Amino acid sequence: MLGLKLPTDPRWVNIVEKDIDEILTDHAFCEQKAASNAISIVVQYPEYTDMVDALLKLAQEELSHFIMVHEKIKSRGNILGRERKDDYVNELYKFVRKGHKRNIVLVDRLLFSALIEARSCERFRLLSENIRDADLAGFYRELMISEAGHYTLFLDFARKYAGGEDVEKRWQEFLGYEGSVIARYGTKGLMHG
Numbered sequence: 001m002l003g004l005k006l007p008t009d010p011r012w013v014n015i016v017e018k019d020i021d022e023i024l025t026d027h028a029f030c031e032q033k034a035a036s037n038a039i040s041i042v043v044q045y046p047e048y049t050d051m052v053d054a055l056l057k058l059a060q061e062e063l064s065h066f067i068m069v070h071e072k073i074k075s076r077g078n079i080l081g082r083e084r085k086d087d088y089v090n091e092l093y094k095f096v097r098k099g100h101k102r103n104i105v106l107v108d109r110l111l112f113s114a115l116i117e118a119r120s121c122e123r124f125r126l127l128s129e130n131i132r133d134a135d136l137a138g139f140y141r142e143l144m145i146s147e148a149g150h151y152t153l154f155l156d157f158a159r160k161y162a163g164g165e166d167v168e169k170r171w172q173e174f175l176g177y178e179g180s181v182i183a184r185y186g187t188k189g190l191m192h193g
Contacts, residue, residue, distance in 0.1 A: 002118040002151065003171075011163045011187055012123075013130040016189045020133065021073070025081040028069040030120065031085030033086070034150075035062035037113055045106055048107050058150060065143060072139065088192035089116060091181045095174065103163030111167070111174045114154035116192075119182065121147035123191060 015110040016023045041124055042052050090114060095107040124144035131137050159167050185193055 002122055002148075003175055004118060004182075005175050006182050008119075008122060008126055008182070010126055012186045013126055015187065017131060017133075019079050019189045021076065021081075022123060022189045023099045023191065024069055024073050024076070024078075024097070026086075026193070027105060028073065029078060030086065030191045032067035032083075033060050033089070035059040035066065035118070038062065041109055044109075045102075045161075046120045048157075048161060055155060058153065059116070061146065061150075065146070066193065068125055068139075072136070080117070085188060086190075087094060087193055088119075088185050092116065092178060095177045100131060101163070102162060104138055104165055107158045107162055107165050107167060107170060108153045110158035110161075110173075111171055113163070114151050114158065115174055115178050117147050117151040119178070119192060122150055178180075 035057075038055040042055050042059075046052060070080055092112055097104055099105075121144055124140045124147055124175050128144055129136050129142035147179065155167075155171070158171075182192075187193070
């Protein structure tokens with residue numbers, strides 16, 4: 001369903017389980033960044049009212065996920081900790097075309113966002129199916145379902161506002177690029193690490 005070219009090795013969960021606090025802090029900041037990304041698109045493309053409405057709701061949902069993860073952190077007797085740099089996302093962002101027509105930049109921003117949501121959804125599925133902590137397994141199952149909806153939302157708006165851009169071709173290019181990027185990750189207990 002997600003179309004990802006390279007699936008995450010399920011053994012990644014073993015790495016995560018060695019330091020659950022690390023993945024929770026990293027995950028919390030991923031949710032915060034997802035909310036910020038949605039707001040950023042709204043600010044840059046306010047003329048698309050239906051997209052603005054949808055992304056504002058998405059930003060609220062991502063912020064609620066941030067709060068939920070923060071609650072998990074606190075319930076384990078820990079504090080949020082400092083934001084982690086997300087090298088995976090930074091590498092993906094290099095593939096976004098800049099300095100082109102508005103619709104081309106918008107399509108790429110939306111596909112970039114869809115791809116991060118797709119990978120997050122895949123990682124949440126792995127956690128929900130393989131993590132030994134039953135509470136976290138259920139938590140990640142809920143989030144997996146939500147992320148799948150986010151992924152399709154971004155794809156649908158990319159198609160709607162393509163303005164003649166071949167979205168399907170560009171999506172395949174993004175998937176190919178992401179496959180080459182993610183091949184270098186999966187060795188750290190981070191959401192995209």
